[in-house]
Each structure stands twice: as C-alpha cells, then as structure tokens.
Amino acid sequence: MEKVVVALGGNALQAPDSLATAEAQLEVIKTTTVYLADIIEEGYNLIVAHGNGPQVGRIVIQNEVADSVTPAMPFDVCGAMSQGMIGYHMQQALGDELRSRGINKPVATIVTQVVVDKDDDAFKNPTKPIGPFYTKEEADKIAEEKGYVMVEDSGRGYRRVVASPTPQRIVEIETVKTLVNNNNIVITVGGGGIPVIEEDGKLSGAAAVIDKDLASQRLAEDTDADILVILTGVPRVAINFGKPDQKELDVVTPEKMRQYAAEGHFAPGSMLPKVIAAIEFAESKPGRKAVIASLDKAKEALKGESGTIIEA
C-alpha cells in the first residue's frame, strides 16, 4: 500500500474572513474530508498535515482581547490550540465520511511539536502571514499600537507576519509512525507543528509559525512516504504566473524545478515553499515523488492525471 502525506492549504480549512465562525469552518472541512476519503478509498495509506495561519492569528487576537478578564495564552499555546481545533473538526468530519462509506479506520490528531533552531535567522525576519486581512489604514494602526510587523499579502490585503523558522525534528514522530503502521489515519504537524526550542535536553515553546509545506516534507521523509501531495488553490504550478505567457507545468524534474525557482517564478510567501518542499522530497530517495495540485483534484493528482508532478 503506497504511503501518502497530504499537506492541506488554507482553502481546505477555512471560510472567508467574513465567515470565520466554527460552523462555517466545519462546513469547509467537511468538503475537504470527502476528497481525503476518496484517497483512502483508493487504497492509499494517508497521513494528513495542514496549515493554521488564519486560525492561529485569530486565536491570538481572541486571547489579547480577553486578557483583561483572563490571562492571554502565549503564542506557542495558541499554536497548540489551533492544532486541536482543526484536528477536532477533521477527526469528526473524516470519521463520519469514512463510516458512511463503510471504511473502518480510526482517525486521530497528534498534538505535534517540531524543534527549531533558536538562532534561526527567521526569528529576526518575520515572513509568515497569520490572522485576518486588514486595510492599509487598519494595518498601520495595529503596527503602531502593538508593534507588529504588517505586510501586504498577495494583493488580498494586509496581515500580521511572524517568524517562520525551519523545521528540524518532529518530536512525536515515533508515535505518528506507530499509529500509521497500525491502520490509523493520523493528522499531525498541524500548522507546521508547534515550534519548540531544545536546550539541555528540555523543550520550550517559541513564538513562531512553521511553514506547513516544509514540515510536511520532513514528515514525509521521516515516515518513508512514497508521495508528498501538496494541495492548494491552483490546479498546477506555473512559470510566468499571472503573465500573458503563463505556462502550467505537468511533470518536471527536481533539477528543472530548481532552475525555475532560481529564475524567480514562484512567489516567496506562497508557491516557493511548496516547490522547495516538493524538490527536496523528490530528491531525498529514489522513487519518491511530490505532487502540487488543487484540493478538488487530489485523487486525479495521485493517478498522475492532474497537478504538477516533481520526480527525478
């Protein structure tokens, strides 16, 4: 049975800003889990990873606003809350979907810590957008009042950005492997994992958000997966993206993809980490491949009928 790590992006998890209710998010996740159930029904051994940018940003705001009533939780704890919240909805929705298809597989979320380097340069240069979108005026006001770094995010508005250090080690990896090898569907490295710093054999939480695509690559390598599938909002990766001569890519070698990346075809905050994760996974061992595809074409992407395939 081929082992597949699926990394879910924002459109698989969240409703628009105007509909950031629990009910609306559960509806989006219910749709997502239909696609995941299709993959399981095809006979793949599935491991699920996901992002958390919008969700962790909102949890931080909720804690800030309530601080006068009850103490705000620190950033790393908010990351853990986001894993629990998304994992809960996915467990419920995917569990229901599998049962309705007569598939007997337990679904479990692992609260996952991921070790990062305390000296990672990313701590000095925040890049990961979190939380809701703001107008320029709102963003300037927040930056002034709270000292947050606010940046324009892909033409969609302004967002807070936080540090995004490189994932080094998944702390709970042995638990993940044991569950995966015993017929469980595991949801792990949610939001890229809760970033923790290791000193003198002890772990402590860091105020950051790890990129879920890079954490998924680590997860796919550590679990000896055959395929890393990165699901996002576009059917294929393109060169000259958004230009009149845009060209979608179907099958590309890691070397060619590196060349395109060096030529600047992939936006740093969005497509570039996916492409890097895909290249590094495809190069990590002969026979491994990565696919970047849209959520609604997940099953077709695994059959090589959709998405951009990166393989040596």
Ligand SMILES: Nc1ncnc2c1ncn2[C@@H]1O[C@H](COP(=O)(O)OP(=O)(O)O)[C@@H](O)[C@H]1O
């Ligand atoms: N070269 C490219 N090819 C395809 N999409 C690109 C490219 N560069 C930037 N993008 C944008 O990146 C988006 C995916 O990044 P993002 O929305 O951050 O991912 P996620 O689904 O993980 O939240 C696509 O929907 C597309 O708008």
Ligand SMILES: NC(=O)OP(=O)(O)O
């Ligand atoms: N942690 C993370 O990569 O989240 P997003 O995919 O929501 O940006």
